[in-house]
Amino acid sequence: MTVGLTLRDLSAGYRKHPVLHEVELDVPAGGWLAIIGANGTGKSTLLKAIAGLVPHTGDVWIGEHKASELGRRELARKLGYLPQGASLPDGLTVTDYVLLGRTPHLGALAREGQSDVDIVTAVLGRLDLSHLASRQLRTLSGGEQQRAVLARVLAQHTGVLLLDEPTTGLDIGHAQILLELVDTLRREDGTTVVSTLHDLTFAAQYADRIVLINCGRVVATGTPDEVLTAQALTEYYGARTTLLTAPDGSRVVAPLRGS
Numbered sequence: 129m130t131v132g133l134t135l136r137d138l139s140a141g142y143r144k145h146p147v148l149h150e151v152e153l154d155v156p157a158g159g160w161l162a163i164i165g166a167n168g169t170g171k172s173t174l175l176k177a178i179a180g181l182v183p184h185t186g187d188v189w190i191g192e193h194k195a196s197e198l199g200r201r202e203l204a205r206k207l208g209y210l211p212q213g214a215s216l217p218d219g220l221t222v223t224d225y226v227l228l229g230r231t232p233h234l235g236a237l238a239r240e241g242q243s244d245v246d247i248v249t250a251v252l253g254r255l256d257l258s259h260l261a262s263r264q265l266r267t268l269s270g271g272e273q274q275r276a277v278l279a280r281v282l283a284q285h286t287g288v289l290l291l292d293e294p295t296t297g298l299d300i301g302h303a304q305i306l307l308e309l310v311d312t313l314r315r316e317d318g319t320t321v322v323s324t325l326h327d328l329t330f331a332a333q334y335a336d337r338i339v340l341i342n343c344g345r346v347v348a349t350g351t352p353d354e355v356l357t358a359q360a361l362t363e364y365y366g367a368r369t370t371l372l373t374a375p376d377g378s379r380v381v382a383p384l385r386g387s
């Protein structure tokens with residue numbers, strides 16, 4: 129079943145440090161929303177608040193379910209979260225680690241079955257990780273580890289994916305493999321995607337909507353063409369850029385040198 133995501137009056141922060149203020153967003157089932165904004169504006173905090181990992185007020189709806197009323201396992205069956213800089217456990221092979229993604233679907237004392245192993249094998253294949261399946265997770269390169277963490281999230285088979293800078297540390301080819309895979313899940317399974325992306329050209333290519341955050345508030349939301357303007361990038365990033373058009377019609381954000 130495909131589900132959308134709705135945020136109502138969402139505010140969040142850390143102890144005495146309020147970060148996000150009254151965020152309202154609607155992401156339709158099968159939509160891809162990219163969250164953009166300068167460093168420290170609250171993008172990761174927004175994803176953590178949706179995932180229930182930081183104190184917040186307001187409501188997060190996953191389809192017809194209020195996230196705050198779901199138990200941890202139920203939430204983990206509906207929502208997959210790829211954190212930035214995930215901490216990796218010691219002593220696990222890549223396969224064992226990715227199998228952890230199946231945990232929310234297992235009974236209390238049940239072990240993974242063949243169908244779980246098949247799901248993991250398929251995900252590893254789609255992320256170009258099959259050849260590393262039996263390697264110790266800790267011995268992988270940074271980009272390989274990043275793909276393994278995403279593989280664990282995808283093995284969770286959730287209707288909503290929250291991806292915090294999913295292409296961090298990936299070369300351009302593996303970044304494209306990852307984004308294309310997420311896009312395929314979105315188109316074929318109706319997976320709903322919310323991702324932060326510092327690469328604004330990727331954001332323009334893959335997201336159908338973009339929200340620009342500044343100082344914890346939504347300052348612009350719309351299609352990539354509507355939100356990605358040289359003026360906005362100057363105002364909210366202090367960046368000098370020019371906007372080009374790729375052959376597929378999407379925006380390319382090109383930085384300009386000089387003052």
Ligand SMILES: Nc1ncnc2c1ncn2[C@@H]1O[C@H](COP(=O)(O)OP(=O)(O)OP(=O)(O)O)[C@@H](O)[C@H]1O
Pocket residue numbers: 142145147165166167168169170171172173174
């Ligand atoms: N655990 C924490 N305790 C206190 N403050 C925090 C914590 N985590 C983040 N912050 C602060 O909250 C603000 C927003 O941080 P957040 O990580 O959401 O920003 P971001 O937009 O994702 O930044 P970046 O683009 O650099 O990843 C920052 O001022 C940050 O210093």
